[in-house]
Amino acid sequence: MSSTLLEVTRSAHEDVERLERLVVKELQREPASNRDQLFQSHRVRNMIDTLISTTHKLVEVYEDKDNARKDEIAALGGQTASGVNLFGAFYDRLKEIREYHRRHPLARVIDPTEEFEELLKEEPHIEFSGEEAFGRYLDMHELYNEYINSKFGEPVEYSAFLDTFSQFQKVPRHLKLTRQYKDYLTHLLEYLLSYFERTEPLQDLGRMFSKVESEFEELWADGKITGWENKDLANGHVQSQESIIDLDYYSTVEELMEVGPEKLKEALGARGLKVGGTLQQRAERLFLMKHTPLDQLDKKHFGKGSRTSQENGGSIVLQQNSMKEIALMEAKLQRMCEFFKERIIQTKENVEKKQALTYEEMEAEREEEEVQADSESDDDEQQIYNPLKLPMGWDGKPIPYWLYKLHGLGQEFKCEICGNHSYWGRRAFERHFKEWRHQHGMRCLGIPNTKNFNEITSIQEAKELWERIQEKQGLNKWRPDLEEEYEDKEGNIYNKKTYTDLQRQGLI
Secondary structure, three states, X not given: OHHHHHHHHHHXXXXXXXXXXXXXXXXXXXXXXXXXXHHHHHHHHXXXXXXXXXXXXXHXXXXXXXXXXXXXXXXXXXXXXXXXXXXXXXXXXXXXXXXXXXXXXXXXXXXXXXXXXXXXXXXOOOOOOOOOOOXXXXXXXXXXXXXXXXXXXXXXXXXXXXXXXXXXXXXXHHHHOOHHHHHHHHHHHHHHHHHHHHHOOOOOHHHHHHHHHHHHHHHHHHXXXXXXXXXXXXXXXXXXXXXXXXXXXXXXXXXXXXXXXXXXXHHHHHOXXXXXXXXXXXXXXXXXXXXXXXXXOOHHHEOOOOOOOOOOOHXXXXXXXXXXXXXXXXXXXXXXXXXXXXXXXXXXXXXXXXXXXXXXXXXXXXXXXXXXXXXXXXHHHHHOOOOXXXXXXXXXXXXXXXXXXXXXXXXXEEEOOXXXXXXXXXXXXXXXXXXXXXXXXXXXHOOOOOHHHOOOOOHHHHHHHHHHHHHHHHHHOOOHHHHOEEEOOOOOEXXXXXXXXXXXXXXX
16 A cells, blocks of 8 residues: 555645635635525535645655655665565556556546536535524524523513523522523523534634633633622632621521521522521521631531532532633623624514514515525526416416415315325315326225225325225125025035035035
8 A cells, every 4th residue: 555655645735736726716706695605605614624634634644653655755766675676666566557457448537626626516405494594593492491491591582582691690690500500501502603603614613712711711810700700719609799698797596597598598509508498597507607617517518519529628629610611601602692793683683573474474475585585596587576486377477366365276285195296276186186196196006096085195094995995895795605505404504615515525
């Protein structure tokens, strides 16, 4: 294989140069519509990925960790380890080439340019939900349901959620440290990243997030992250102004109980202690901190996951890391929301617009948008305006809408026996039972196409009806060989077939 390493290197360089020219050629072409522009971006993204992978292979070849490239260059100069001279190596290689062409006389040279040119014609497959409308809007209904069913969420409308989902500073501090809130942020970030990759394939997301992370580290060190101020590194926890309770003002547990259960719960949660129990139990648990430092309290007083070790402030480090991770996710989400600010506004406007439309109006508008999208890339279709896709009349123009409704041409009937073929209108549906397509389907099933099977379009229903008809015909049919009775001289009863056979044999 070492004899082909230089050829592989040359071919990889050629592919890199050809991909670079194709990227330039693709970007010089002006797309006719937003859909074409998105396809163009994904084609360029795919070519760039291929270019990067090819370049990485070249780097591995030039690093030459196994000395394969060095040995091949030495072999070309006649300096082989086995002592073969220059001309001997040349003629051995020439013999291999002649032998190959002798065995493959029809082999031809394939132009790799043709293969790369196909990259400019392909249509990338991009998955969008119906609500996203091919990348024009966001589809956050699952995240909305997760938000309103959580402890930190509020029962708001979907349009209001689009306005407030990026305002993380409104969530109370003690609720941000919950597992539910962290899972919600994770799902929200995953969706926005997926949407970003589908709609903005040429954007450098890594560079964007690296800048966010560098700015975040500086602000976090200074305690200036919005919503995460008042860091108390000495005590190892973060307290908001609402959760601070100065224990110096309270001398007994009874006095501390007067603060109220909710205030005690916030104070316990801010310190990582258990927040459950009765009012007295909460007060007793918090009152322990009046004379005992937090890192010396018994392990049983801490909430699940908030204290795994009492040595060297292990719980403090875990809590700080969890807070920092959540704050960094909020910073990334904030940057993503700023990037998609206009898209979020358009999504909200679209939701409010759909709330004021009937189902028929939404369907008509959707079909009109599809026609307009198709007409952008096809100038010939712009001559006929047919947003409702009405059938063409004898004059080559769409028939009137009242005639379309009168014949029920908007009603679709599917027939499974005809291979799920669609028939538009009741009249065409009733007529098709006598046409060749339906008759051929019935013959393939081995069922006669009689009036009994009119209005039946399901293969399973047709088979079941045919079985019932056969059973009914079998019960009512007279079978004399089996059902006609005969009696011999001794009074034995036989059917006709058995009696005839015994009589012929002379046994009766």
